[in-house]
Amino acid sequence: MKPRRWISAGVVAVATAAALNALPATASRPYDPTTQTLAALGQRHGLKIGTAVNATALNDAGDPQYRRLAASEFSSVTAENAMKWESLEPTRGTYDWTAADQLVEFAARNRQAVRGHVLVWHSQLPAWLTSGVADGSISKQELRELLRKHITTVVKRYQGRIWQWDVVNEAVSDPWDTPSTLHYKGFWAQNLGPDYIADAFRWARAADPRALLFYNDYNIEAFGSGNPADDKTQFVYDMAKGLRAQGVPIDGVGSQGHLGTQYGNFDTLQVTAALKRFAGLGLATAFTEVDVRSEMTEAVRAGNSAEINPRLQASAANFSVLMKACLAVRTCLSYTVWGFSDKYSWVPDWFNDPPEGLATIYDENYQPKRAYQELKSDLIFAGPPYVLPRVAPRPHR
Ligand code: 9MR
Numbered sequence: 001m002k003p004r005r006w007i008s009a010g011v012v013a014v015a016t017a018a019a020l021n022a023l024p025a026t027a028s029r030p031y032d033p034t035t036q037t038l039a040a041l042g043q044r045h046g047l048k049i050g051t052a053v054n055a056t057a058l059n060d061a062g063d064p065q066y067r068r069l070a071a072s073e074f075s076s077v078t079a080e081n082a083m084k085w086e087s088l089e090p091t092r093g094t095y096d097w098t099a100a101d102q103l104v105e106f107a108a109r110n111r112q113a114v115r116g117h118v119l120v121w122h123s124q125l126p127a128w129l130t131s132g133v134a135d136g137s138i139s140k141q142e143l144r145e146l147l148r149k150h151i152t153t154v155v156k157r158y159q160g161r162i163w164q165w166d167v168v169n170e171a172v173s174d175p176w177d178t179p180s181t182l183h184y185k186g187f188w189a190q191n192l193g194p195d196y197i198a199d200a201f202r203w204a205r206a207a208d209p210r211a212l213l214f215y216n217d218y219n220i221e222a223f224g225s226g227n228p229a230d231d232k233t234q235f236v237y238d239m240a241k242g243l244r245a246q247g248v249p250i251d252g253v254g255s256q257g258h259l260g261t262q263y264g265n266f267d268t269l270q271v272t273a274a275l276k277r278f279a280g281l282g283l284a285t286a287f288t289e290v291d292v293r294s295e296m297t298e299a300v301r302a303g304n305s306a307e308i309n310p311r312l313q314a315s316a317a318n319f320s321v322l323m324k325a326c327l328a329v330r331t332c333l334s335y336t337v338w339g340f341s342d343k344y345s346w347v348p349d350w351f352n353d354p355p356e357g358l359a360t361i362y363d364e365n366y367q368p369k370r371a372y373q374e375l376k377s378d379l380i381f382a383g384p385p386y387v388l389p390r391v392a393p394r395p396h397r
Contacts, residue, residue, distance in 0.1 A: 033380045038372075039075035041379035042335070045327055046389035048113050048163075049375075050076030050336030052289065054344045055099040058106065065366050069340060071110040076163070076334050078115040078288070079103045080346075084124040085150060092128045097157065104161050113163040115288065115336060118216065119151050120200045121169040122186030133191060144192055148203050155207035164286065164334070166216040166254060167204045168197050172235050174219065182228060182235045197239070198248045205249040210395055212333075215240060216254035216288055221322065222270040223277070233274055241281055249396040252284035257322050258338065259292045260356070261314035271325035279331040284393050287326055289338040292318040292371065293347045293359035301355075311358055316370040319361065323378045327386045331393070335375075341366055 025031035033041065042049040051074045057066045070077065081087055082099035089095050107114045129146065132138035138146070155165065171194075173185035184194040192199075197215075204213050217236055224231035228238050236253065243250045255274075259265060275285045294300070294311035319337075326332035339345045341362040348357045361372040 037073045039073055042075060045387055048076040048334040049074055050078055050334050051340045052078045052080040052338045053103055054080050055082045057344050076113040076115060077107050078117045078336055083117055086124045086126045089126055116162040116165040118166040118169040122188055140191055151203040152207045155204050159208045162211045164212040164214050165204055167200050167213045169216045171197055172232055175230055201248045201250050212251040213249055214252040214254045215250060218256040218258050220255050222266045222274045240283060244281055251393050251396055253278050254286050254288035257287045257290035259318045261294045261311050265318050266321060268321045268324045271321055272328045275325055275329040275332050279329060285332045286334040287322050288336050290322055291338045291359040293356045296355040296357045312370050316374040319371040320374040320378055323375050327382045330388055330391045333390050333392055337361055
């Protein structure tokens, strides 16, 4: 190795050791990676480890543990609901920034990155907007202008403080929708046609030249048949490719990673292959909402360990598959869990027939589950070449 190479290798080694262990190891206190946080271990790979943050929990004076773990274990945060349109502008023309500002300030205090979530989605829209469109008092032309104004207002407010924006969320249908052939679905496609997607990215870019702009969706962890009529990953890939070809400023694709132990799951190499395909388009990727839920059968609810253990194990394995794939692809910039404790997971509220749960990495009493330990192990044991800094795209113009 040439001397210069040696020097830079040395610098990397020292920086890595510093990142891994804030305090130097001593003879009486040897370096022990297992005592490090997820955030610190992620730093070794240049990988941000994030969580969605529940605004109520963050404000709960009786639950300091929530804030402590949100601040210490993670290097990135996402507002679980606080930046959605219905939260920001419940009354037409009057923005309430309280909860969103609070999260951005929490992140700044704790030197965390922020994933902005979400600018355009068919869900959690304010009632004045959807009812105005339904009763004809808001025309299509006005709707498009309202969307442009909303994106511009929100992105400008947080300009320079958001690392990645989920610009468009869940625009694509699922095979169980009607018609089953995959298509652009929901409020925005129905009212504005699919061109709203390109418009949204352009408006977001005009409002913040530096933020990384993402398309975000679920069930796109791996490719299937390769036919965009029934393979959602292929549909999203083709969409992203088309947007890039038109010069639309999209920088990344967020794969949410909402998995369930009752389904056929993916292996690490399938997921790695998908991340690489998106990288081939010049796009970053990120896991943006990972959780792995299980059916809460009567036996599980009764505490039967023979039923609970395989679920915890399968959940951990799925968290780990996504983490290993992300580590293997340097354009995978962050790994975010959708809430870190079962105490606040959206899963039991959403899936109740049959009931589902156990989806996060800490139990309801903030005890780390096997999934937490496996994520940690992945970050610890990943060796060369998977300890290199991430490669972020320069924001596309
Ligand atoms: O976790 C969110 C939950 O509190 C809300 O009630 C729900 C409303 O649709 O949205 C949840 O978050 C979703 C995210 O914004 C987009 N991807 C799917 C997430 C889980 O539904």
